Amino acid sequence: MKKIAVLGSGLLGGSIALAVQKRMADTAVTLWGRRDEAIREAQQRGINGATTDIAQAVEGAQLIILASPVGAMLQILESASLVTSLAGVIITDVGSVKLTPRNTLGDVVEKSGALYIGSHPMAGSEQTGVGAACENLFVDAACVMTNDFNHPESDVVELRQFWEQLGCRCYLTTSEDHDSAMARISHLPHMLASVGALVGLKHPDDAVFAGNGMRDTTRVASGHPGMWAEILLRNKKALKEPIEETITHLREMLAMLENSSEEDLIKILNDAKVLRDNLT
Secondary structure (H helix, E strand, O other), rough: OOOOEEOOOOHHHHHHHHHHHOOOOOHHHEOOOOOHHHHHHHOOOOOOOOOHHHHHOOOOOOOEOOOOOHHHHHHHHHHHHOOOOOOOOEEEEOOOOOOHHHHHHHHHHHHHOOOEEEEEEOOOOOOOOHHHHHOOOOOOOOEEEOOOOOOHHHHHHHHHHHHHOOEEEEEOOHHHHHHHHHHHHHHHHHHHHHHHHHOOOOOOOHHOOOHHHHHHHHHHHHOOHHHHHHHHHHHHOOOOOOOOOOOHHHHHHHHHOOOOOOHHHHHHHHHHHHHHOOOO
16 A cells, blocks of 8 residues: 555544555555644654645545544545545454444445445454553554455455554454454453442542552443543443343342352353353
8 A cells, every 4th residue: 555544533544554654665554633832742743644635635545444433434435535536445444343433434435435344343442542552552452353244355354464464463343243342352452441440449548448459340441431431321232131140140140249259250260261261
């Protein structure tokens, strides 16, 4: 690819731009953002192609990466389609849900002659903004890709190779299966971290006693509330079952405590330990 355009100047967008500059020396990369302040910060971070001019950002790009909140992607892509031809351009995104981009972007992608292949690099952070961007953010991160519109395998391979150049391990699935998996391994853990912070830190003075257990289990609760509210609401259908399972397990453990059921507690804690120990 001769040129890649990243539309969205937050943590992920900035990290992609920095990673491309480091790992793909023969490829030009532009980073577009709405706010002058964010673009100035991106330029200070060494992102040479940072701009608030969307026409300048997308002109001549073979790959456009939507790195904005999911709810803003359609408007941004429509704006891009008005200032340059998207015919044959691969459009991807970095959204934490995949059904919403697939369903909302489909019409403009089809009308413009572009190709939409979804992406979700599992490389976020509780930090936000381009100031937190890191050129090595994607090293050894899983990247889930979707090709629900059945575009040619050659285009999927091209996008896969892009993510692999940034350091990702790539996997292909459907948007439905992606959102179902993310509900359990990403979105539910964020909810549990938030609940853990609400309950565990109910009395702020107790925080002086907190050790790594509290810090580790509640770390992601420091993520951007607005961004996470959008993610949870857009994946609410897939989240219903794991939330109900969580409530069931908590009720079971509460009953075990009330009944002093040490053997049952040991079993459920050991089952959880085995699953966690197998996490690579």
